Amino acid sequence: MTIDLKTVKHISKLARISLDEKKAEKLATDMNSIFEFIEKLNELNTDNVEPLTSIAETTLRFRDDKITSENIREKILKNSPEKNDDFFVVPKVVE
Amino acid sequence: MSEITSLTLYELIKNIKEKKISSNEATKSFVDRAEKSKKINVYVTENFENCLKLSKEFDDKPNFDLKLPGIPIAVKDLFCTNEVRTTAGSNILNNFVPTYESTVTQNIWNEGGILLGKLNCDEFAMGSSNETSFFGNVQNPIAEDLVPGGSSGGSSAALAANLTPVTIGTDTGGSIRQPASFTGTVGLKPTYGSCSRYGIVAFASSLDQAGPMSKDVKDSSILLEVISSFDKKDSTSIDFQRNNYSSELTRNIKGLKIGIPKEYRVDGMPDEIEKLWKKGIEYAKDCGAEIIDISLPHTSYALPTYYIVAPAEASSNLARYDGVKYGLRSSGKNLIDMYEKTRSEGFGEEVKRRVMIGTYVLSSGYYDAYYLKAQKVRQLIKQDFDQAYNKVDAILTPSTPSSAFKIGEKSNDPVSMYLNDIFTVPVNLAGLPGISIPAGVDKNNYPLGLQIIGKPFDEQTVLNIAYSMEEKINYKNNITDWWMK
Numbered sequence: 001m002t003i004d005l006k007t008v009k010h011i012s013k014l015a016r017i018s019l020d021e022k023k024a025e026k027l028a029t030d031m032n033s034i035f036e037f038i039e040k041l042n043e044l045n046t047d048n049v050e051p052l053t054s055i056a057e058t059t060l061r062f063r064d065d066k067i068t069s070e071n072i073r074e075k076i077l078k079n080s081p082e083k084n085d086d087f088f089v090v091p092k093v094v095e
Numbered sequence: 096m097s098e099i100t101s102l103t104l105y106e107l108i109k110n111i112k113e114k115k116i117s118s119n120e121a122t123k124s125f126v127d128r129a130e131k132s133k134k135i136n137v138y139v140t141e142n143f144e145n146c147l148k149l150s151k152e153f154d155d156k157p158n159f160d161l162k163l164p165g166i167p168i169a170v171k172d173l174f175c176t177n178e179v180r181t182t183a184g185s186n187i188l189n190n191f192v193p194t195y196e197s198t199v200t201q202n203i204w205n206e207g208g209i210l211l212g213k214l215n216c217d218e219f220a221m222g223s224s225n226e227t228s229f230f231g232n233v234q235n236p237i238a239e240d241l242v243p244g245g246s247s248g249g250s251s252a253a254l255a256a257n258l259t260p261v262t263i264g265t266d267t268g269g270s271i272r273q274p275a276s277f278t279g280t281v282g283l284k285p286t287y288g289s290c291s292r293y294g295i296v297a298f299a300s301s302l303d304q305a306g307p308m309s310k311d312v313k314d315s316s317i318l319l320e321v322i323s324s325f326d327k328k329d330s331t332s333i334d335f336q337r338n339n340y341s342s343e344l345t346r347n348i349k350g351l352k353i354g355i356p357k358e359y360r361v362d363g364m365p366d367e368i369e370k371l372w373k374k375g376i377e378y379a380k381d382c383g384a385e386i387i388d389i390s391l392p393h394t395s396y397a398l399p400t401y402y403i404v405a406p407a408e409a410s411s412n413l414a415r416y417d418g419v420k421y422g423l424r425s426s427g428k429n430l431i432d433m434y435e436k437t438r439s440e441g442f443g444e445e446v447k448r449r450v451m452i453g454t455y456v457l458s459s460g461y462y463d464a465y466y467l468k469a470q471k472v473r474q475l476i477k478q479d480f481d482q483a484y485n486k487v488d489a490i491l492t493p494s495t496p497s498s499a500f501k502i503g504e505k506s507n508d509p510v511s512m513y514l515n516d517i518f519t520v521p522v523n524l525a526g527l528p529g530i531s532i533p534a535g536v537d538k539n540n541y542p543l544g545l546q547i548i549g550k551p552f553d554e555q556t557v558l559n560i561a562y563s564m565e566e567k568i569n570y571k572n573n574i575t576d577w578w579m580k
Contacts, residue, residue, distance in 0.1 A: 008451070015410065015454040016417070017447055018435035030448055030509055031455070037510050038399045041468055044475070051470035052477055054301060055526030056288045056331040063327065075194035079421035088419055091430050 003031045099124040100257040104166065104314040107260050111164050118150040118157070118165025118209070121260075125167050125211060129258050134578040135234040137253040139172045140180045140213040149209045161207030162321050169259040171250045172213035173220055174200045174305070175294040179210065183296040184218040184228040184246075187416045187423045187441030197294025198326045199263060199305045206321045211259055215249030218443045219413065220270055220298045222246050223515040226506050227445040234502075235278060236574050237541055241499045244274030250308050251278040255574060261309045261318050265295060267302045268401055269495075269519025272531035275308055276494035276544030279533040279572040281561070282308045283315045284519075286551050287526035288333030291326035299408035300331075302401075302523045312532060312562040316340040319554060338555045346563040349383035351556065353547075354487035358394035359518060361496065367537045368493045375491055375534055375545040375564070382563040387487050391479040396472050397521040398513060403456050403469035404524070409446075410453025416441060448509065477525040484550050489560055492518050494531035494544035518546060528554045532561045533570040542572065 008028045012019045019027065073086060082089040099121050102110065110116040126143045146167050153165035175181045175193035182188045196204075204210070217227040225233040225248025233248045235241035236256040243252035247264030251274030254262055264271040266284035275282025283306045290305040297303065307318035320341050325334040355376060360369070376386055418424035418437035425440045427433030442450065456465035483490065496517055505512045522529040528551070531544040545564070549557035 003455070007455075011451050011455050011458065014458060015450050016414075016431070016434040016438055017442065017450065018432075018439040027448065027451060031452060033510055034402060034448075034452060034513075037513075038402055038465070040399045041396060041403075041472055044393075044396065044472060046468060046471035046475070049471040049474050051467055052474040053470060054331065055477070056333055060330055061327070072194075076420075078194055079191055081418060081422070081424035090419055091427060091433050093430050 003028055003035060100128050102260065103310050104261040104317055107166060108164060111166070112159045118153040118167070119147065121165070122146050122150040122167040122209065122211070125258060131579050132256055132258055135236060135252055135256055136231050137214055137233055137249045137256070137258060138169070138212045139182055139184070139215050139230045139249070142179055142210045142212045146209050146211050153207065153209070158207065162317065163203060163206045163208040166208050166260060167211045168203060168208045169211040169214050169253050169262055170200055171216050171247050171262070171264045173216055173265050173296045174263065175296065176200055176210060176213065179213065181213065181296070182230070183220070184216045184230060185441065185443070185446070186229040187437070189229070189423060191421055193294070195294060198291035198324065198328060199295070199322045202322050202324055203263070214253055214262065217246035217248065218446050219296065219409070220246035220265055220267055221409070221445050221449055223269070223273055223512055224500070224502070224505065225249065226502065227443055229443060232502050234578060235499050236578070237278060237499065239577060240502050241541070242277065242502055244277035244499060246270040247274050247282070247308065251275055251280055251282070254278065254280045254308055254310060255572060261307065261314050263305055263318070263322060264308050265303055265305050266523065267298050267405060268523050269516040271306050271308060272494050272519050272529060272544070272546060273515060275531040276533070276542065277499035279542030279570065280308060280310060281312055281315050281530065281532050282306065283319060283530040283554070283557070284522065284528065285319065285323060285554055286528045288331055289323045289552070289554070291324060291329040291332050293326055293328040297412040299405040300412060301408060302405060304523070312558060312565050313341065313344060315530070316344045316558050335552050340555060340558060343555055344562055345559050346382070346566060348560050348563045351384045351489065351560065352387050352487040353379050353384045353560070354387050354389035354483055354490045356389050356391040356394065356483070356490060356492060358391050359492045361517060364496055368496060368543065371535045371543050371545065372493050378564045378567045379491055379560070381567050382560070384560070389483045389487060389490070391483060391521070393472065393475045393479050394521060397476055397524055398517055400469045400472045400476065400524060401516070401520045402452070402513060403465050404473060406449040406453035407457050407466050408453070410450045410457065413446070413450055445509070473524050476521055480525045480527060488550070489556055490548040492546045492548065494518060494546040498537040498539065498541035498543055522548050527551060528557050530557050530561045532565055532568070533572070534568050535570070540573070
């Protein structure tokens, strides 16, 4: 299997990473060599194997539905690149 | 008395408790040495002034009942530290100042530790040489222009260069054990669920685990005792009875069964690694352990599995870096354009590569072929270990397939870089504890490590075997402080 330039560009759209032509070509080369290495898994028959999704064999714990942190608005906004009073600011979305 | 900075953690604690050294005196020594060691580039953010101030406060009102009484400690810059910049080695978090503290670091401060500063690492812990850091390469104190390993490269280098008495790293596929091996130091990755992931910048959540890095095994046991805790803030934290690792530490390992997995004899493994392993087997026998040949048949599938699972989880975890709530923002003509430019400018090449791989294996039409397949193979890898542990108490392997390499030597070939983690990755996939201890040198006099892998939650046995073998190996780092000349 090979990953062509068109696929790389499609994936970069999904991943929200802009790429110029040269970087996209380099990534296609890298991804192909990595996937060549990954293809080894196809040697194994895994039809009757249960996927391992979590190594910690615990069920999620319940907790009381109580607020544990209050008045942290300032803290949350502290690192925002752009804010306006109590809001995060993003480029205009609605025309 | 030898220099303060070359003491082990245990020795430093003892001297502080006996009032032979004050916390402030110790802190000054580490700060002075750091000022002369800028060339190895271990610090991303220094916290020296504050550390000196806090050490004085400790001395004014000392509490010697604490496990780390007034001990200055530098930590990997992947742990969020309240009001101290935390970058994860990335441009995208260059200006990020957390307003909360990771549980693992909080545990250290609660026991009297004081933050010296934040240590360089591969960007988002993705790398095996510290070369992917936005803040530049770290020099291995062993020799000039040698990588210190990664991703906890700043941590291993700081330790080997005597810039911190002990430190903590994180290990997703070998990021504690491989740099420990490359620098002649000790690094322990605990069982998944032992140390809380709360406040650690996430890479691959089902694999990430924090652990101690130290000059010897005893120090790792002291630090593990402090950082390992059940934490409600981490949904995968496990509530089990933790040992008093340091007081239960013993060199008596008579009768323990240690497995030697034949599949770790990989093609093209250098003779010196094979020799080191054989020597390790002899040391283990000398310590009274029984050696048993075992098989871990799916070993060769571990790296391909890892390079699906880890990037998939990373691509999800790193989706949060969008330039809105924190971190870097690049300007764009609309919201989507802003996201794309921010992530393009904020992430380095290796991180982009992994986010792309992860996005691809999770994308529509490929999920079953890659991600689901990898999770199934992960099950087989875990079952290999489960079966082996019916016969043995622990497993002995080399830590890495080679010693430290030169800066730049492997940075253009991702696959050859990934092969560094061939012996460490299976341990993360199976969630097991593993330690790397220095065990010898190669033809260039560069350190080589041996890895001891244990049963889940059996850090004590891992530490005991390491402690026992460490005495027989009697490894001494020969570091010349070349960077000060």
